[in-house]
Amino acid sequence: MIVFREIALRVIRSLRACALCQQFSFFKINVSGDEQTESGVRLTVEPTDAVAAAGERLLLACAAVAPARVSWRHSASAPPTRDHTLSNSDSYRKQLSNGSLVIESMSATLAGQYQCVATLDGVGTIVSRIATVFLAELPEIVETVRAVSGALGAAALLPCALRASPRLAMRVTPASRTAPPERRVYGAAGKTHIQPPVLKLNVTWLKNGSPVRMETARVSLTPSGALELDPLRTHDAALYRCVVALANTPTQHVTGPEIDLRVNTDLANVESAPRFIVVPQPVTVIEGASVTFDCAAVGNPKPEMIWLNNGVAIDLK
Known part of the structure; x- marks a missing residue:
């Protein structure tokens, strides 16, 4: 998972689109x-x-x-x-x-x-x-996967893909008190952006219809709302669904499709090549917003992951 802050996009300022320029405060002009x-x-x-x-x-x-x-x-x-x-x-x-x-x-x-x-x-x-x-309206939950399979002791990431207006930034409130650490990449230093309005959401997960208990060390919620389990245990095998609600009106909520998590005990000690179980998805945001990309891979031994930006490795230290 990676979070980009203050995305710096080159915007062509043109008087040919006066209404658009005025809308985004590039110029004070008479339209x-x-x-x-x-x-x-x-x-x-x-x-x-x-x-x-x-x-x-x-x-x-x-x-x-x-x-x-x-x-x-x-x-x-x-x-x-x-x-x-x-x-x-x-x-x-x-x-x-x-x-x-x-x-x-x-x-x-x-x-x-x-x-x-x-x-x-x-x-x-x-x-x-x-x-x-x-x-404020509930975002759409987009179906990405119906089943996730992982080896005992490996990691699993269950996505809760949310889609809202690209002019809104979404902020997911973790169910646990302590949020998992974020890896962030910052945009151009010193550049000032008008921050987009933030749609605050609460995301919880159900396991076979019952609320999932978040364990900071093993079961946690990512900033995108995905459920991360690391390492997998046999009792994690179940049907999972994410539930999304507006932060200030929790009675209004939407429930995502079921994801079948399968735990393979036979592969626990067998070497296996790395493979992706979740890959980043295209997303559209406005300048100055934050964006989260989820990515997860499994293998034995546990794969080491790096991120590339236009083919160049990103230093996340």
Whole structure:
């Protein structure tokens, strides 16, 4: 398993895609053509993408240099325009004195694209980057394997492949108090990224329908939600399923397909060539996000694993 932090991608900045540039805060530009950006109007804080579960309170930050007035726009899908300006009497959202917007109780109708607007009479108007607010939803569990076979005393990794919006970062809460150590590779030092919103998830595992007890030394949860057993014992043979829930609303959950774990006692002391039982899968993330790649191999003696990035070995020390 490997975790990449702060992925640095080269992004071609082009005025030909003005709406996209504005959405990701590369430039403050006018996409509607009806407002002008003036040097006398300046935003000091702009909103960022966020995710919240139903019923949660959410704050979108925004501030402008006085005496500019701040207002907000919201559109469910398309970039908001002046026709989407929020009313001061809105029952579900309240603008604070500092310009920030509070969503009192998150719901599907309040998700979408938000934009902060600063106006100074006689000078002009400036708009912020577009911040997308997501309603936290359970990710899809993708079926990868139906059976995993391992030798007694070897390691086994049971995947729980999760798929959510690539604009969200997923953070899995380990069931055990002590998470297993992570091997991390960091991106370009000194480069600042807008962090994507984090979808917090709880992942547990069932063994023949009963919760799996996590043992830090032998049975643990990886950052991707996979179940790692090392070394395998005979009583580990069973049917396993992962259960994924939103961290703040554990009553909402989804259960993955069954994985049949088989423990082969005949091969415990027999030499065998290395073979992969789990390989990394392609994944799409936005710049600044973290990504976890699961990989596991078995063999006797236990295989030594290294990671390559574009054919070059990664130093994980």
